[in-house]
Amino acid sequence: MENKFVVSSSPHIRDNASSRRIMIDVVIALLPAAAAGVYFFGPRALAVILATVFSCVVSEYITRRVMKRESTINDFSAVVTGLLLALNLPPTIPIWIAAIGGAIAIVIVKQMFGGLGQNFMNPALAARVILLVSYTEHMTNWVNPRGIDAISTATPLEIAKSGALDAVSSATSAYTEANIPSYAQLFIGQVGGSIGEISALALLLGAAYLLVRKVIGFQIPLTYIGTTALFVWIFGGTSPFTGDFIYHVLAGGLILGAFYMATDYATCPVTNKGRIIMGLGCGILTGIIRLYTNYPEGVSFAIILMNIAVPLIDRYIVPKSFGGEKKVA
């Protein structure tokens, strides 16, 4: 045979998608939220972001090196983890704690379980929770954003937890007096909180980009936010069906969690049905934690708890093959 051809199994063409491109898309989508954080909290927020991203990338490089495996820093997944972690931290966090968080996320949660796609928990969220229980004081030290001159430096959800929300009427003047942020302030991001969770507007902008690029589907975010809203509406008020669900959707990390964290590929189900279950579970757990526990915020815990259930969901939700949905006539 004079010719030496490449012989391979079909298909012989591939589209131009790549894992790296997907990660870069997520980074692009997170930029508005990061920019909003830097705008409202100043250069300090930028320092935190750089610290976690740097820590994540370096940790990834070193871990892969130690494990004698191919370096994976080029796939940008470590950058995504670092960015997500920073957006979940208060802007006042000491830089060294932020850096430790990055290392925890990559070394313990991601690489020790096999690296990209193998981790059973969202690395950024798991790291955040570890930091929260380890450095509770630093992790709950909130500052007011630019343009707000109030005495209270609580997050909107802490305000809600204190019962202030129930005590006042919904008249704007009463809200201002009680230091409760208005919907508009919540939407823009003029509230206390983690670097990246405050501006619903910026987060939704990025989310729209991810949806258009088909990096994420609408199943998890929609069911997650919808379920939380419904739960709060039913159980969150002084009497049933009076809960301020708009406040709860806009405040805290719900939008950040629903669009960017619960949709993490490695830790969410692969089928649409499974993803809807994931969204429902996250929504109910977030509602329960926010309304009935000592924690004002439940997004991180809810997502992490559902992460653990993902292998189970994927094991039991196996779709019927095409044509197998109904019996033969």
Place this chain on the structure above:
Amino acid sequence: MLFKRFFKGGAVVPHEKNTENCETIQMGVPAKAIIPLLQHIGAPCEPCVAKGDYVKVGQVIGDSDKFVSAPIHSSVSGTVAEVAPMLYPGGVFVNSVVINTDGNQEICESVKPPNMSNSKEFLKAIRQSGLVGLGGAGFPAHVKLAVPPDKKIDTLVINAAECEPYITSDYREIIENSWNVISGINTVMELMGIENVLIGIEDNKPDAIKEMTQVAATSDKINVVKLKSRYPQGAEKMLIYATTGRKVPPGKLPLDVGVIVMNVNSVSFIAEYAKTGMPLIKKRVTIDGACVNKPCNVDVLIGTSLKEVFDFCGGFKEEPQKVLMGGPMMGIAQFSLDTSVVKHTNALLAFEKNEANLPSQSTCIRCARCVRACPMNLMPLNLNKSALKENIEDLKKYHVSDCIECGSCSYVCPAKIHLVQSIRLGKAIVGQAAGKGGK
């Protein structure tokens, strides 16, 4: 008629229909014809000629007494040089009849218009014609058309979707021989007692839709269905769903939902065969790919070597790195240019270096694009994992046998994992275990 109905999943693949305006060119007689005795799904044929015999065009040179098989005819006149195993496009050696041609193309006396006055005669004639599914699968047509008495077929679906990139063989048939297509459809309708015919064409071929709609207007039983251009629209189950709304259950055949699917070239051949009685000895093949000097559609005598076909199309611009028989999604990569064109060859593509080498695989990121792309609702990422672990139980749980190997999952995978390849392995593992009496 436009159906909004559409299967879930699939992939958007490039069309690359570069040869759609290339009128079919007749290619001459090769110096040597290598005709494999297996050009279909089913039992291989036994040779009915021996070394030194003189054979004529249309003469039966191989046949089998098995039901699922189709006779092989000589496409040339000449002397049999040998009957020996030769390299087959599938990469294996198959017993083949090698004929040194004399160029006279003397037609065999047995070639005469068949008697097709009832369905029994029709099936016999179809078998004698050697017709196999010309869409690419090569399933013997007389087997497909032999409907068990307890099944009622009400619809004939004509597959002209041609969803594979590059291939324009079906398209050219419609543009060049639309009356033959209609005539063949009428024959099948009449003799099979079918009342309703739907011709499915993807909407990226507006001229074919226009042409077919025009000629189909002669009968109110024949309708053209415009299909969304999305791969794998031409897969049998997807096509039946898009045209009729019926879903063929896993492990069942189209006739279980009252449908027979035939390729547009197959029905056109039936019309031609009814007129002349000349069996299946040639095939329109689309020649394309970056290395080919003159991409075109060629009528090739079966048994012509790939090398001669490419030479006929002006040879190569540069040495190809990969040669495919069939389209880039489901075609078979060739080891050599010495293999020959067979009955179900619909395209020959010669790829250059960049197209030939697939990108390297990385780890699965569980993005679930493969799950969304699978037209059969499978979970390719799980099948891949189970196959590599040889976990038979899981392979069955994730319905490995329902995979149609269309390649959509591999195509969309951002980690470039060879999903279909491992699923094929998975099928083999399950088949082997079943053969051993394992679970």
